Amino acid sequence: MTGSVREALSEPVPEATLSRVQTVMRAIEDRIEGRALGPGARLPSVRAFAESMGVSKSTVVEAYDRLAARGAIVSRPGSGFFVAARPEPLSLAAIGPRLDRAVDPVWITRQSLEAGPDSLRPGCGWLPPDWLPxxxxxxxxxxxxxxxxxxxxxxxxxxxxxxxxxxxxxxxxxxxxxxxxxxxxxxxxxxxxxxxxxxxxxxxxxxxxxxxxxxxxxxxxxxxxxxxxxxxxxxxxxxxxxxxxxxxxxxxxxxxxxxxxxxxxxxxxxxxxxxxxxxxxxxxxxxxxxxxxxxxxxxxxxxxxxxxxxxxxxxxxxxxxxxxxxxxxxxxxxxxxxxxxxxxxxxxxxxxxxxxxxxxxxxxxxxxxSYRHHLDALRTRLADARGMVVRRLAQAGLSVPFVPSAGMFLWTRLPEGLDAVDVSRRALARGVVLAPGNVFSISQGAASFLRFNVAQCASPRVFSELSRAMEG
Amino acid sequence: MTGSVREALSEPVPEATLSRVQTVMRAIEDRIEGRALGPGARLPSVRAFAESMGVSKSTVVEAYDRLAARGAIVSRPGSGFFVAARPEPLSLAAIGPRLDRAVDPVWITRQSLEAGPDSLRPGCGWLPPDWLPxxxxxxxxxxxxxxxxxxxxxxxxxxxxxxxxxxxxxxxxxxxxxxxxxxxxxxxxxxxxxxxxxxxxxxxxxxxxxxxxxxxxxxxxxxxxxxxxxxxxxxxxxxxxxxxxxxxxxxxxxxxxxxxxxxxxxxxxxxxxxxxxxxxxxxxxxxxxxxxxxxxxxxxxxxxxxxxxxxxxxxxxxxxxxxxxxxxxxxxxxxxxxxxxxxxxxxxxxxxxxxxxxxxxxxxxxxxxSYRHHLDALRTRLADARGMVVRRLAQAGLSVPFVPSAGMFLWTRLPEGLDAVDVSRRALARGVVLAPGNVFSISQGAASFLRFNVAQCASPRVFSELSRAMEG
Known part of the structure; x- marks a missing residue:
C-alpha cells in the first residue's frame, strides 16, 4: 500500500497487468458513479479488493494510485484510500445494468442526431426534411x-x-x-x-x-x-x-x-x-x-x-x-x-x-x-415507401413478420445466425445508422431484429450497405 | 366502525363536529398525498386515530366514511379502511412543510403569470413589454x-x-x-x-x-x-x-x-x-x-x-x-x-x-x-426608475436597507408592525401583485420585507394601492 502516485505514473507496467489494472479502476469508478461509494467513503482494503477481484495486491495498488493521480480518490497514509471529496455527478450509464453502447438508448439517439448530412439513417425515428410541410x-x-x-x-x-x-x-x-x-x-x-x-x-x-x-x-x-x-x-x-x-x-x-x-x-x-x-x-x-x-x-x-x-x-x-x-x-x-x-x-x-x-x-x-392535406399526402407516400421497403428487405433476406397499416416503422428479422448489433456496427462504420432490436428490448430478446424507417430508405445504397453489413 | 357511506352522506352533522371531521380528513389526505400511506395501505384504526388526533371515534368514522364516498379510501368490512388502489400522483404542496398559499413559491409564480393585462405587478420578476427589444x-x-x-x-x-x-x-x-x-x-x-x-x-x-x-x-x-x-x-x-x-x-x-x-x-x-x-x-x-x-x-x-x-x-x-x-x-x-x-x-x-x-x-x-445598445438604454432606464421608486417607497414609509448598483429589484422593509403577507393579500384583492419577503425565505424570517421590481412601478397607482394595503 505504499506505491505513491509519482511511482505509479513513472514506472512502466507490463501490458497484461495494465488491462487488469484498468478492470480494477473501472470497478471502483462504477461504484463511485453509481454512488455505492459516496464522496469521502473509504475504499475496500487492497487485500480484500484483490481477493474479491481475483487479482494480485500490486494490481490493486497500481489501480488505486492511478485513480488518485486522476483526483478521483485520495490516499491518507496509514488509513487507506478514500473517494475524493468533490461529489461526482450522475452518470446515467451507471444506473442499472451497464449497457453496450451499441444498445444504449441514449447513445442511439446521439448517433441519429449527430449523423452528418451525407449519412443514411434507415434506423432513425423521424422523417427526412423533404417529407415535412x-x-x-x-x-x-x-x-x-x-x-x-x-x-x-x-x-x-x-x-x-x-x-x-x-x-x-x-x-x-x-x-x-x-x-x-x-x-x-x-x-x-x-x-x-x-x-x-x-x-x-x-x-x-x-x-x-x-x-x-x-x-x-x-x-x-x-x-x-x-x-x-x-x-x-x-x-x-x-x-x-x-x-x-x-x-x-x-x-x-x-x-x-x-x-x-x-x-x-x-x-x-x-x-x-x-x-x-x-x-x-x-x-x-x-x-x-x-x-x-x-x-x-x-x-x-x-x-x-x-x-x-x-x-x-x-x-x-x-x-x-x-x-x-x-x-x-x-x-x-x-x-x-x-x-x-x-x-x-x-x-x-x-x-x-x-x-x-x-x-x-x-x-x-x-x-x-393545410395540415390535413399534408397528412393525406404523407400517408400515401408512406404506404408506397412501405411496399417498396418490404420488397427490398425480402430480397436482402430479412423477414417482416407484421406489416403495419400506417406509420413509418417496420420491425424486421435478420436471417438465422446474424446479430443485429454486429450488423449495425458494421453499417455505422460505413455511415449508415441502423436501429438494432435490443435497443428496444428490456429483456435483450430482440437480437435478430432491426427497426426500419421506410421514409429514410429512398436511397438504394441503404440496401446495398445493409447487404454488405450482413455479409460481415 | 359500521357507519356506511350512505349514512355519512345523508345524516346532518353539527357545524362544530364538521370542522373536526375536516381536520381528520385533511390529516389522512396529507398522508396519502405525501405517500406516508401508499395505495392499498391500511388506515390507522378508528380508535387509535381518534386518540392520536384528540377527537371522538365518531368524528373519525365520519371522516373515513366521507373519504370513502370520495373514492380516496375503501372500506373492507371486518378488516378496516384502506387507501384506494388508484395511486395518487405527486402533490408538490405535500412535500415538506405545508405552506400558506400566499408564501408558496409556485403560487406566486402562478399569480404573476395569470395576472390580467390591467393588473399591476410590482412584485413580478420580469420586465414590462415596452422595456424589451x-x-x-x-x-x-x-x-x-x-x-x-x-x-x-x-x-x-x-x-x-x-x-x-x-x-x-x-x-x-x-x-x-x-x-x-x-x-x-x-x-x-x-x-x-x-x-x-x-x-x-x-x-x-x-x-x-x-x-x-x-x-x-x-x-x-x-x-x-x-x-x-x-x-x-x-x-x-x-x-x-x-x-x-x-x-x-x-x-x-x-x-x-x-x-x-x-x-x-x-x-x-x-x-x-x-x-x-x-x-x-x-x-x-x-x-x-x-x-x-x-x-x-x-x-x-x-x-x-x-x-x-x-x-x-x-x-x-x-x-x-x-x-x-x-x-x-x-x-x-x-x-x-x-x-x-x-x-x-x-x-x-x-x-x-x-x-x-x-x-x-x-x-x-x-x-x-443591437443587444448592446438595448442593454445600455435598459440600464439607464432602470437607474432612473430605481431612484424614483426608492423615493416613493420612502414616502410610503418603507425603508430600503440596501440600494443595488443595477438590476430591477429592491428588497424593502415595511414599517414596524406590518406583515408583508397581509399587505400582499389586501393588494392582490385590488389587482396588485406584490412579492412578500417570506416567499424568498426558507426560515420564514422576512415577514416585514417586500421585493419590488422598479420597472413595474411606473404607474402612480402602485404606490397609492400600496399605501391603501398598508392601512389595512
Whole structure:
C-alpha cells in the first residue's frame, strides 16, 4: 500500500497487468458513479479488493494510485484510500445494468442526431426534411413574427389557450373527450413524459414497459431510477396474461405504452385488447401513460386507452414532432380534471413556462388548415415507401413478420445466425445508422431484429450497405 | 366502525363536529398525498386515530366514511379502511412543510403569470413589454423563418453550435473561460437548473440556499425532494461563518446562488467573498451552482464564482429571459469538460433536444449587434426608475436597507408592525401583485420585507394601492 502516485505514473507496467489494472479502476469508478461509494467513503482494503477481484495486491495498488493521480480518490497514509471529496455527478450509464453502447438508448439517439448530412439513417425515428410541410410551417412562423405576443412573453401556466382548444377538438375526433382545461402543454412529448413520470413515480418505483418499446421510455425510466419490467408485445399488443402477471407480481406505479402504431412494431390495439387492458389496470390499481405521438399517421383513428377510459386512470400525451417538425416541438398532456392543478404546480416548479413561440406557431399552422392535406399526402407516400421497403428487405433476406397499416416503422428479422448489433456496427462504420432490436428490448430478446424507417430508405445504397453489413 | 357511506352522506352533522371531521380528513389526505400511506395501505384504526388526533371515534368514522364516498379510501368490512388502489400522483404542496398559499413559491409564480393585462405587478420578476427589444427580436425571427433549418429539425445534442460560440465569447468578457464545447443548452434557465439538480443530487440530499433567495430555487428543490438549508444572505453576500457551519453540519451536495445582482436583494459579491466561498466549498467538498441570469443588467461585469474557480467545482448557468424575452427562452450551462458528455446523456434522456427555433432566433438576435445598445438604454432606464421608486417607497414609509448598483429589484422593509403577507393579500384583492419577503425565505424570517421590481412601478397607482394595503 505504499506505491505513491509519482511511482505509479513513472514506472512502466507490463501490458497484461495494465488491462487488469484498468478492470480494477473501472470497478471502483462504477461504484463511485453509481454512488455505492459516496464522496469521502473509504475504499475496500487492497487485500480484500484483490481477493474479491481475483487479482494480485500490486494490481490493486497500481489501480488505486492511478485513480488518485486522476483526483478521483485520495490516499491518507496509514488509513487507506478514500473517494475524493468533490461529489461526482450522475452518470446515467451507471444506473442499472451497464449497457453496450451499441444498445444504449441514449447513445442511439446521439448517433441519429449527430449523423452528418451525407449519412443514411434507415434506423432513425423521424422523417427526412423533404417529407415535412416546411413552407407552410415557415408561413405560420412569419405570421407569428408579425402579429403575436408569443415572441415576447411567457405563456399562461397551463399553456397556450388557443392551441389547447384546437387540440381538444382533435382529441374528440379520435374518441377522446377532453376539455381544453384538461390539457397541459409542455415543450415536447419527451418533456411531457418526463413531467408525468415525476408526477406519478418516485425513484425505486416500478414501471411496466412493452418489450420491445420506444427506447426513450427506457432512457427516461433510467433517468428517474425506476425499476423496469417488460411485457412481451406483439402484433396484437401486449401479452395480456404476462401483463396481469406483472401487475400482480411487481405492483407497478404505471404502465407506459403506445396504443396506436406502436414504436417499434407498428401494431395498433384492437377494441377488445384496449378494454381488457383497462380492466386489468383497474383491478390491480395501476395507472396508464399513453404516448400517442404517432396518431396523425393513421388514416382512421384506432381505439385509444384514454378514449375508452374517459381519462380516469389513463394520462394521454400527444404532439407534432413526427408529422410536422422536430424544430418546433410541443407536447400535450390530457388528464383527469382534478389532477390538472397539481401537474401545473409541478410544471411551474421545474420549467416555469413552456415555449410560447413554438406553441403559437403550431397553433397558427393548424389554423391554416393545410395540415390535413399534408397528412393525406404523407400517408400515401408512406404506404408506397412501405411496399417498396418490404420488397427490398425480402430480397436482402430479412423477414417482416407484421406489416403495419400506417406509420413509418417496420420491425424486421435478420436471417438465422446474424446479430443485429454486429450488423449495425458494421453499417455505422460505413455511415449508415441502423436501429438494432435490443435497443428496444428490456429483456435483450430482440437480437435478430432491426427497426426500419421506410421514409429514410429512398436511397438504394441503404440496401446495398445493409447487404454488405450482413455479409460481415 | 359500521357507519356506511350512505349514512355519512345523508345524516346532518353539527357545524362544530364538521370542522373536526375536516381536520381528520385533511390529516389522512396529507398522508396519502405525501405517500406516508401508499395505495392499498391500511388506515390507522378508528380508535387509535381518534386518540392520536384528540377527537371522538365518531368524528373519525365520519371522516373515513366521507373519504370513502370520495373514492380516496375503501372500506373492507371486518378488516378496516384502506387507501384506494388508484395511486395518487405527486402533490408538490405535500412535500415538506405545508405552506400558506400566499408564501408558496409556485403560487406566486402562478399569480404573476395569470395576472390580467390591467393588473399591476410590482412584485413580478420580469420586465414590462415596452422595456424589451421587441422589434429587433421580431426581425431576428423573420430572418430565421426565411433562412434557417431551425424551423424544421432537431438541433445537435449539446445545442445550437453557433449560439454556443457566441455565448463562450460573452462569458470570456465576464472573466469566465469556457470553450464552446463546455456549454450545453437547455430550453430555459429554469430547465437548465432542473437538469443540473438531477445531475448532482438524489432525493433526500441536502442543498444550501441563500436566505432570502430566488423562490424558484425552493420550488425546484421541493420538486426534487431535497432537504433545504438556508444561509443568511445580506448586502455583502452569504454569512461566511454560517456558510461554513452549514457545510460542516449538513454536508450539502451543492450550494445554489446568484453571485451578481442576487434575487431578491440585488447584492453582488466582492472578490474577497467569492474567493472565500470557493475555498470553503473546496475544503468541505461541495459543488456550487451559479445562476447568473441577471448578468446582463450589470454595466461592468462583477466577480463570478465560475470565473475564479475556472469551472472546476462551479457549474454556471446563464440566459436571456430577463433582458431579451420570456417568449424565446434559452438556458446555457457551462461546466467541466469531463462532465459534458454525462450531462448531455441526461439531457437526451429527459428532453431529447432543446428548442432549435428559439436557439437560432437568439443567435440571430445577438449576431445583429443591437443587444448592446438595448442593454445600455435598459440600464439607464432602470437607474432612473430605481431612484424614483426608492423615493416613493420612502414616502410610503418603507425603508430600503440596501440600494443595488443595477438590476430591477429592491428588497424593502415595511414599517414596524406590518406583515408583508397581509399587505400582499389586501393588494392582490385590488389587482396588485406584490412579492412578500417570506416567499424568498426558507426560515420564514422576512415577514416585514417586500421585493419590488422598479420597472413595474411606473404607474402612480402602485404606490397609492400600496399605501391603501398598508392601512389595512
Amino acid at each position: 416546411e413552407e407552410d410551417l415557415r408561413r405560420a412562423l412569419r405570421h407569428v413574427a408579425r402579429q403575436s405576443d408569443a415572441v415576447m412573453f411567457y405563456d399562461t401556466p397551463q399553456g397556450h389557450a388557443p392551441l389547447r382548444q384546437q387540440l381538444a377538438l382533435r382529441l374528440t375526433e379520435r374518441g377522446i373527450r377532453a376539455h381544453p382545461d384538461q390539457l397541459v402543454l409542455a415543450d415536447s412529448v419527451t418533456q411531457a413524459l418526463d413531467l408525468i413520470i415525476r408526477f406519478l413515480a418516485e425513484p425505486g418505483d416500478t414501471v411496466l414497459l412493452d418489450d420491445p418499446c420506444y427506447f426513450s421510455f427506457q432512457a427516461l425510466a433510467r433517468a428517474h431510477r425506476l425499476r423496469m419490467v417488460g411485457v412481451p408485445f406483439g402484433p396484437e399488443g401486449p401479452d395480456l396474461a404476462a401483463f396481469e402477471q406483472a401487475l400482480i407480481e411487481h405492483k407497478p406505479r404505471f404502465y407506459i405504452t403506445n396504443s396506436g402504431l406502436q414504436n417499434p412494431t407498428g401494431a395498433t390495439l384492437s377494441p377488445v385488447v384496449v378494454h381488457r387492458m383497462l380492466r386489468l389496470a383497474e383491478m390491480h390499481g395501476t395507472l396508464i401513460v399513453e404516448d400517442d405521438a404517432y396518431a396523425d399517421f393513421e388514416p382512421e383513428p384506432g381505439p385509444r386507452l384514454a378514449g375508452f377510459d374517459g381519462l380516469d386512470r389513463v394520462i394521454h400525451v400527444g404532439g407534432f414532432s413526427k408529422t410536422l417538425s422536430t424544430g418546433a416541438r410541443v407536447g400535450a398532456i390530457a388528464l383527469r380534471s382534478d389532477w390538472v392543478e397539481r401537474l401545473v404546480d409541478l410544471k411551474l416548479a421545474v420549467s416555469l413556462s413552456d415555449n410560447h413561440l413554438t406553441a403559437a406557431t403550431v397553433h397558427r399552422f393548424l389554423a391554416e388548415g | 421587441e422589434e429587433d427580436l421580431r426581425r431576428a425571427l423573420r430572418h430565421v423563418a426565411r433562412q434557417s433549418d431551425a424551423v424544421m429539425f432537431y438541433d445537435t445534442p449539446q445545442g445550437h453550435a453557433p449560439l454556443r460560440q457566441q455565448l463562450a465569447l460573452r462569458l470570456t468578457e465576464r472573466g469566465i473561460r469556457a470553450h464552446p464545447d463546455q456549454l450545453v443548452l437547455a430550453d430555459s434557465v429554469t430547465q437548465a437548473l432542473d437538469l443540473i439538480i438531477r445531475f448532482l443530487a438524489e432525493p433526500g440530499d441536502t442543498v444550501l440556499l441563500d436566505d432570502p433567495c430566488y423562490f424558484s430555487f425552493q420550488a425546484l428543490a421541493r420538486a426534487h425532494r431535497l432537504r433545504m438549508v438556508g444561509v443568511p444572505f445580506g448586502p455583502e453576500g452569504p454569512d461566511l461563518a454560517a456558510f461554513e457551519q452549514a457545510l460542516i453540519e449538513h454536508k450539502p451536495r451543492f450550494y445554489i446562488t446568484n453571485s451578481g445582482l442576487q434575487n431578491p436583494t440585488g447584492a453582488t459579491l466582492s472578490p474577497v467573498v467569492v474567493h472565500r466561498m470557493l475555498r470553503l466549498a473546496e475544503m468541505h467538498g461541495t459543488l456550487i451552482v451559479e445562476d447568473d441570469a441577471y448578468a446582463d443588467f450589470e454595466p461592468e461585469p462583477g466577480p463570478r464564482l465560475a470565473g475564479f474557480d475556472g469551472l472546476d467545482r462551479v457549474i454556471h448557468v446563464g440566459g436571456f429571459s430577463k433582458t431579451l424575452s420570456t417568449g424565446a427562452r434559452v438556458g446555457a450551462i457551462a461546466l467541466r469538460s469531463d462532465w459534458v458528455e454525462r450531462l448531455v446523456d441526461l439531457k437526451l434522456a429527459v428532453s431529447l433536444s432543446d428548442n432549435h427555433l428559439t436557439a437560432a432566433t437568439v443567435h440571430r438576435f445577438l449576431a445583429e449587434g
